[in-house]
Amino acid sequence: MDTGFIDLDILLTRIRHPQSKVYFLDAVKAYKAGALRGALTSAWVALVYDLIAKYRELSALGDAAATAFLMSWDNATNSGDIGKLLQLEGSILEDATANTQVVNRIARTHLDRLREDRHLCAHPAFSAEADLFEPSSELVRLHLVNAVDLVLSQEPLQGKAIFDLYDVDVQSPGFPAAHERILDYVEQRYLARVRAQNVRNFGTVLAKSLLKGVPAQWEPLHRKIIPSLVAIRDRAAHAWADVSAAIVRLVDNLEPLDRPRAIAFIAAFPDFWPRLQEPTRTALQETIDNADPAAIIDYRILAGVTVPQFRAALLSLINGLTRQQLADAIASQPLVDLWAKVVAEYQASGSWRGSEANFRDLITPFAERLSSQQLDQVLDAVIGNGQNWDAAETHTLLLGLLRSARLADRPTPDARNRFYQHIYRMRRTDKYSDVLTFLQSDGWLLPAPERAVDD
Structure with a gap:
């Protein structure tokens, strides 16, 4: 990265948290004064403070990993346990990468270098020639730019905690029921504050729920899961290509017992039908054509009546339902047909x-x-x-x-x-x-x- 033409004062304006800006300003002042070791030390302080501030925001949103780290941090602070605080400070980049995922692995590589150079500056470390470590101005400027670009200017996006949060949320009475409200809710509560990679993983998890029935606690909630996946398709287009490719692979490799789920899925997302392998389309069509009304147990298959390829056979199946089967089918989903x-x-x-x-x-x-x-x-x-x-x-x-x-x-x-x-x-x-x-x-x-x- 060419950092020679970057105005550090402009860099300050990109920092989100006011107190992080105050600490980083110390680093900029030290750099301008030629105190390069002090600049790196202050940059590291600003970085750690900003990560803790991001953890507090994530904890308020229900991120269990952020809450656990903060509990240790606050307990050590309140008890004056300097050793514990130093241990937590030393592990915060690892935690931010592996647990909260506030930092991605590429960013961590750059930030680890900042931490190592900060250690050389803050501690009496000498080379074999007994020379005190003196970072170059270019190296310090690079670390300052990386600290802002990779952390201080970034939103505290959720990582894998999105799955635990959604699991509790979708089972709660506070999760919306109306289709359009679910789209807005999922976009604002999940998609807008989640890393791109986790959005892709989130979409795949939702699709697995619809296609394979995992996790089991989501089974009765397909009317909420479907719009949640639609929200990813319509409100997170950058991730949908990868999600849809994973879905095609899932459908093409489903076990026979899961084919009724696939038929219901195609009804909700008909654009997937031409993307499936020909043997998969044949198996799904035969599943419907050979369905016995007396043996039907998964009424989600009836949702496929909106798909032209399935309609005639499923209308015949519907006409053969008993009164109890009809009631069970309606309880599953009150289809217009x-x-x-x-x-x-x-x-x-x-x-x-x-x-x-x-x-x-x-x-x-x-x-x-x-x-x-x-x-x-x-x-x-x-x-x-x-x-x-x-x-x-x-x-x-x-x-x-x-x-x-x-x-x-x-x-x-x-x-x-x-x-x-x-x-x-x-x-x-x-x-x-x-x-x-x-x-x-x-x-x-x-x-x-x-x-x-x-x-």
């Missing part, structure tokens, strides 16, 4: 209690996802079967579903009119009064009632 069978199953409810169970298990999981047309179908299914409209809990279940819909997705006036006329004829307007009140809240008016039938 399950809706037609859901409505038909609810429409055909054979008892009051069965109707209520069908509404809770089959229809309610689609809350907040239904279009105006689909809500029309629900209203028509309610009035189309006496086991539905006369069941004790239907009005409560229906009101909850309607309230979850966006204003633009509420039922059409025609469907509301049909619903009102039926419950009026059946003398159930009192039972459904709350539903009718809600339906009128956006300006819909009750139509003139048709003649009610006798009980």
Whole structure:
């Protein structure tokens, strides 16, 4: 590196932490005064102080490795244990490389040289000729520039601690559930403060979770894991090429038992399909074509219904699901292509209690996802079967579903009119009064009632 034309005063403006700047200013003053040994000593002090400051920031974010080092450092400081402090100071570059990963291995090589030259300057070390070590101005300037470029000007980016932090976070109630909010959250909390290499590793770990079911505690969380991986694709494009290459290798080498996971993965990331080896595509297609509805245990395979190559076979598979299988599939993921069978199953409810169970298990999981047309179908299914409209809990279940819909997705006036006329004829307007009140809240008016039938 040619450091001869670098203005050290400008270098000072690049230092993030104010106190680190104060310590580094001592090094610059010493350099300008010709006290080169003092400049290197002050540069090392500024570097160590800045690493400790970065550790405090990382510890506040939950980095366990940073917290452990700081605990030792603070305990030694409070007890005046000089020997321990010297030991920690001597090991801080190793810790920053191996544990917190604040420093990468190339940077550590340069910083180790600063530490070694600082030792020669700060201690009475003599050469064989009894000459006191005297660094050249070029060497000192190089060390000053490296200290700023490699540490003092850098954000305290997280290293491998991202995996432990994410593991706890994604299982917590504070992790977002909505797709777009997950993208923003993962970008701001993880991607913006993590080293590029760790972003690539993070993406591979997420993909392994979706494709191989590891770690096991993430298994029920695939609806959060998928958007987390999408965040890397859309918000960390610099890392996605390496991540996607690793994913292709994973899919091409999956065990047969993991192929349903791969089908669900392709549904979420269809761009991977043409990148797979031909034998892999054949195996996935045959997995679907030969699937037995009676033997299905991993309902994530149904997500592949959005992939053109899989659609016909999976629609046939969906049509063959039993009522319990349908409920289990919806619990796994309420896919829009399950809706037609859901409505038909609810429409055909054979008892009051069965109707209520069908509404809770089959229809309610689609809350907040239904279009105006689909809500029309629900209203028509309610009035189309006496086991539905006369069941004790239907009005409560229906009101909850309607309230979850966006204003633009509420039922059409025609469907509301049909619903009102039926419950009026059946003398159930009192039972459904709350539903009718809600339906009128956006300006819909009750139509003139048709003649009610006798009980």
